[in-house]
Structures are given as C-alpha cells and as structure tokens.
Amino acid sequence: MKVSGALLPQKKTTVGEQTQMKLDELPLFEFEKLSTATNNFHASNLLGKGGFGPVYKGQWEDGQEIAVKRLSKASGQGVEEFMNEVVVISKLQHRNLVRLLGCCIERDEQMLVYEFMPNKSLDAFLFDPQQRKVLDWKKRFKIIEGIARGILYLHRDSRLRIIHRDLKASNILLDDEMNPKISDFGLARIFRGGEDDEANTKRVVGTYGYMPPEYAMEGLFSEKSDVYSFGVLLLEIVSGRRNTSFYNHEQSLSLVGYAWKLWNEKNITSLIDPEIKDSCFEKSILRCIHIGLLCVQELTKERPTISTVVLMLISEITHLPPPGQVAFVHKQNLHSSESSQKSHQSNSNNNVTLTELEGR
Incomplete structure (x- = not known):
C-alpha cells in the first residue's frame, strides 16, 4: 500500500x-x-x-x-x-x-x-438565524445527498482515490439552485491500496470539530475519516448548530455528544432545527440523524463506507443498525497534543480553508 x-x-x-x-x-x-x-x-x-x-x-x-x-x-x-x-x-x-x-x-x-458559486458556502446559510429559513428540509436533504455523492465519487468513482481531509460547512459551496459542491482540495491526499487502508501523518491538518479521534490523536486517516466529517456535517445540517459550540453547558457537550445524549434519552427530536420541524418530514429527518450517528462512531470499523451511506440515504438499505458509542462526546481539548500545538492557526471564511486544531 x-x-x-x-x-x-x-x-x-x-x-x-x-x-x-x-x-x-x-x-x-x-x-x-x-x-x-x-x-x-x-x-x-x-x-x-x-x-x-x-x-x-x-x-x-x-x-x-x-x-x-x-x-x-x-x-x-x-x-x-x-x-x-x-x-x-x-x-x-x-x-x-x-x-x-x-x-x-x-x-x-x-x-x-x-x-463562481453565487450562494457562497453552506455555513453562511446554516448558521445564520435569518438565512437558515431559506433551507427547508427538501433543500437540506438535497444538500446532504449531494455531499454524500460527491464524497462517493472521490472515494470510489473517480480516476483517483481521494481522501479530502477537510470536509466542513465552509467548504461546501452552493450554486444558484442550492446544489452543493465540495471545494478546497489543498489538504486532499491520493490513496492507493485496499478498501481499509489507513495512512499515518505527523502533520495533522484539518478543522477542529470535524476530525475523527484516530486522526486528531494519532495522525491516522482513511476513507472513514471523511465519513466521520460527513456525519458531523449531517448533524449540523439537521440541527442548524455548529459542532464546535457548547451544548448542555454543565457537561460541555459537543453537538455530536449532545445528539448522542438525546438519542439515549429517546428525545432525539429535540435536536431538529425548529425551522424544519414538520410531521410530514419527521421520519426522513430522524433517519438522517441516525445515519449521522453511525458516521461519527468512535471506532473506525463501526462507521459505514460512504457507498453504504448513500444507499441508506436513498433507502436502498432500509434497516439501520443501532449506533454505538460516538466519538468526542465532550467538547474536544487538544491543547495537550504536541501535533496540535504545532498546527496551523486558522479561520474559515466562505470557501477558504485554513488548518486548525483549536476551537474558534
């Protein structure tokens, strides 16, 4: 490999x-x-x-x-x-x-x-109190499915096998019909080898809140790294909240941790953005949350491949396994990691990538 x-x-x-x-x-x-x-x-x-x-x-x-x-x-x-x-x-x-x-x-x-993408990036809509009203559930599901199909192309269907390594809301651009387009391939890597290959890097790059634990802590990355990032994105799209914000302040939960808490309390409907709450779409929304939790599993082997995710989204796979322990339940603090201390400082504006390991 x-x-x-x-x-x-x-x-x-x-x-x-x-x-x-x-x-x-x-x-x-x-x-x-x-x-x-x-x-x-x-x-x-x-x-x-x-x-x-x-x-x-x-x-x-x-x-x-x-x-x-x-x-x-x-x-x-x-x-x-x-x-x-x-x-x-x-x-x-x-x-x-x-x-x-x-x-x-x-x-x-x-x-x-x-x-040029006239609607700029997903985060400009999703995390803005007024702009998020534009994103009804049909638009959000189209964005979710489009991102998944873009990743599937990178992992499976392109001439190369690409791990993006920096999937996040600011790197999803929106065209005039609100179709999503994955951008910023400055940190991408070409893979050659079998399906479960992992690579190791001493230079951990990416964006805080979207990194899986094996990458943030050990520098290991694979296709499942992008699947993890997609899971975070999916939960952000459904909830209209950033993963890097605090939820349930007493426990300092990340959005992933908060979703996991609500799931175990059988109160997952509380995660849904009020702007898209509609009994007509509740089943579809809850299914997407379930898929998101499967993507952010703590163990790499427990996460589905992106091809399986696409089949889940379009209901070609009807039965979803129950999610197990998710990663980074509590808000991450990577200051103790040597690689974090040496990482690039960053910010995200529109379609611009900066590497970061510390919270914004």
Whole structure:
C-alpha cells in the first residue's frame, strides 16, 4: 500500500519543472486578464481569506463570473496546497465538486480560477438565524445527498482515490439552485491500496470539530475519516448548530455528544432545527440523524463506507443498525497534543480553508 505524501517537490518557494508539467495540463490565464476581471483585485470583490490567500470574485468580458484564489506571498504552506489542489482537482469532474477552470503562473503570482458559486458556502446559510429559513428540509436533504455523492465519487468513482481531509460547512459551496459542491482540495491526499487502508501523518491538518479521534490523536486517516466529517456535517445540517459550540453547558457537550445524549434519552427530536420541524418530514429527518450517528462512531470499523451511506440515504438499505458509542462526546481539548500545538492557526471564511486544531 502506498499513499502519496505532498504531491509536489518539497521546496515551497519555487515552482519547478515537475510542477510546471502539471500546470501545463490546465488552461493558463494571463495575469492582466484576471486583474481586469477582478477590478485589479479590488477589496469590494474579496470573498474571503484563508491560509492559502485571498479569494476574489471576478467577471469575464462575456459576463461569466469566476472565483480567483490568489496565493499570498506571505503564506508558508500555500505553494504546497496550491499545487496539491491543481494535481487533485484537475483530474476530477462531478456535479457535486467545484470546477477548476484554470490557473495563472506569472509575475511571481500563483492563482487558481474556479466557477463562481453565487450562494457562497453552506455555513453562511446554516448558521445564520435569518438565512437558515431559506433551507427547508427538501433543500437540506438535497444538500446532504449531494455531499454524500460527491464524497462517493472521490472515494470510489473517480480516476483517483481521494481522501479530502477537510470536509466542513465552509467548504461546501452552493450554486444558484442550492446544489452543493465540495471545494478546497489543498489538504486532499491520493490513496492507493485496499478498501481499509489507513495512512499515518505527523502533520495533522484539518478543522477542529470535524476530525475523527484516530486522526486528531494519532495522525491516522482513511476513507472513514471523511465519513466521520460527513456525519458531523449531517448533524449540523439537521440541527442548524455548529459542532464546535457548547451544548448542555454543565457537561460541555459537543453537538455530536449532545445528539448522542438525546438519542439515549429517546428525545432525539429535540435536536431538529425548529425551522424544519414538520410531521410530514419527521421520519426522513430522524433517519438522517441516525445515519449521522453511525458516521461519527468512535471506532473506525463501526462507521459505514460512504457507498453504504448513500444507499441508506436513498433507502436502498432500509434497516439501520443501532449506533454505538460516538466519538468526542465532550467538547474536544487538544491543547495537550504536541501535533496540535504545532498546527496551523486558522479561520474559515466562505470557501477558504485554513488548518486548525483549536476551537474558534
């Protein structure tokens, strides 16, 4: 079994010949064209900032809107993530993955050009008291199913076998019809080997609250890592709450822990976002909560594969096993972990990924 490490030469300051060969497979845009499209990268077009650098909205002369990721010259990790994203996403195409249109390597600039998502990211809707009203249950279920199908493509159906490693609400973009598109492949890794392969890394990267215990504590990652993150996302979508917030303050429960507590008390309907509470959809919503709890099982082997999750969602698998012990019942505190102390600081804005291990 082989797992790729960084997907480019280790030197982070220059783009070498191997990197250039990979870039040549993509459409190349001139700097001036991107500068014109973004009004010289004007602040009014800024969509967000991340560890990679700022992301701008732009528009071609024909009216087509784009999103431009511009590598920050001050970014220490940006070049590696830039090339990783080029290598991974340039080989992928699926309706639930954001589409890479091309890139720019000019004047010491490195930029990625994506299709523009007019509704920004899922977290902008889900965790906003007013915007979440737009997301009725039908829209939320469509988003859940779309994310699952996107992950299935990454794990099983694409030319490569990809572990995303940073699935979270801010990395799920929404198009004009509220279809979800998985974005930000800067931390993704290509796997080669059997179904149950795991890899180990000393550089734990990702986002606090979405990491499974085996990865956060031991640096082990696999397809089941993405399944765990999907389970957290599913519980967030159903409840309209962030996993990283406190619930039941006396016990300092995470959202996962709170859902597990309610499940054991046979009071799981209390988890449902009041905006989507409807007796007509209750059975479907409760089924999704059940699936979410199966995805966040503490033991990797107890979590379903994403292919099984899709079959559960569309009711091809009708009987769901009872969930066992979930991971991270209490709000995580990883300050004692050496890898956490050395991890990258971060924030999430729109479709920008930053690595983090500490709470926000």
